[in-house]
Amino acid sequence: MDITNRTVFIAGGTTGIGAGLARRLTAAGSTVVVGGRSAGGDADLESVRLDVTDPASVLRARDEVLDRHPDLDLVVTMAGVMRTEDLRDPAHAADAEHTVAVNLLGTLRVLDAFTPHLVEQGHGDFLTVTSGIAFMPFPLMATYGATKAAVHSYSESLREHLAGTGVGVTELVPPAVATAGQEQLNPAALPLDDYLDEAIALLTQEPTPREVVVERAQRLRWAERDGTYAELLEQRSRSLGVLRQDDGR
Numbered sequence: 001m002d003i004t005n006r007t008v009f010i011a012g013g014t015t016g017i018g019a020g021l022a023r024r025l026t027a028a029g030s031t032v033v034v035g036g037r038s039a040g041g042d043a044d045l046e047s048v049r050l051d052v053t054d055p056a057s058v059l060r061a062r063d064e065v066l067d068r069h070p071d072l073d074l075v076v077t078m079a080g081v082m083r084t085e086d087l088r089d090p091a092h093a094a095d096a097e098h099t100v101a102v103n104l105l106g107t108l109r110v111l112d113a114f115t116p117h118l119v120e121q122g123h124g125d126f127l128t129v130t131s132g133i134a135f136m137p138f139p140l141m142a143t144y145g146a147t148k149a150a151v152h153s154y155s156e157s158l159r160e161h162l163a164g165t166g167v168g169v170t171e172l173v174p175p176a177v178a179t180a181g182q183e184q185l186n187p188a189a190l191p192l193d194d195y196l197d198e199a200i201a202l203l204t205q206e207p208t209p210r211e212v213v214v215e216r217a218q219r220l221r222w223a224e225r226d227g228t229y230a231e232l233l234e235q236r237s238r239s240l241g242v243l244r245q246d247d248g249r
């Protein structure tokens with residue numbers, strides 16, 4: 001994929017990986033607008049206000065972006081939340097519903113909002129964002145994993161629906177990256193710049209890959225194929241000990 005001359009909207013680009021990607025794409029020569037609830041907080045980035053849980057907000061943001069940039073040709077569905085949940089406590093439902101609203105429904109809304117424009121234009125790309133956790137659960141973040149697995153499946157279907165229209169679908173599959181508090185929670189998280197270096201090198205290959213899976217995400221992405229799934233799931237389930245310590249179970 002060429003990234004030197006694109007007009008890009010990153011839904012969920014106000015912080016973290018999205019903001020980092022926005023800077024890299026801008027440095028490569030593209031024009032980038034980021035969207036999020038905290039739009040305007042970063043004077044370096046052109047932004048629009050966007051809450052993906054609100055269908056009207058998504059359509060307003062879409063109209064604003066297309067008014068300013070009628071040649072938009074790359075849309076990134078980066079908006080996401082990562083919450084831990086205790087599934088023994090039904091009170092987790094509020095976190096689960098919010099996670100579905102942002103990560104799954106929010107992604108679908110953004111894709112739907114921009115599909116007519118890209119199809120009518122006859123060229124462009126969607127970049128969806130899942131996680132290694134889409135392919136190998138991290139049980140402490142159960143709904144997060146479920147939404148990312150859903151976005152993976154949806155991306156596969158969307159690519160087939162759009163075949164022949166000139167609009168491509170590529171899925172970013174990040175491993176743990178040192179953003180959004182992962183810096184503190186997970187010392188093994190990949191520094192953002194290292195992630196972006198590797199992800200962009202893969203993304204810009206020709207032909208554009210269907211999935212961008214950096215080295216660190218490979219063992220999660222391919223655990224089932226590699227026969228390591230059960231062992232990794234058992235290892236990753238040890239994180240649930242945090243919940244048991246909290247309540248003495």
Ligand SMILES: NC(=O)c1ccc[n+]([C@@H]2O[C@H](COP(=O)([O-])OP(=O)(O)OC[C@H]3O[C@@H](n4cnc5c(N)ncnc54)[C@H](OP(=O)(O)O)[C@@H]3O)[C@@H](O)[C@H]2O)c1
Pocket residue numbers: 011012013014015016017018035036037038039050051052053077078079080081082102129130131132173174175176177178179180182189
């Ligand atoms: N960091 C990791 O370890 C990791 C690993 C795998 C996948 N990912 C995925 O990468 C993406 C970015 O994560 P990150 O680590 O960069 O986290 P982050 O810094 O918290 O960024 C999340 C982005 O989503 C936006 N967002 C959240 N709720 C929103 C809403 N209701 N409407 C619109 N935008 C919303 C935030 O903007 P506002 O707050 O301004 O609304 C922010 O721009 C997420 O999809 C995440 O699941 C991250």
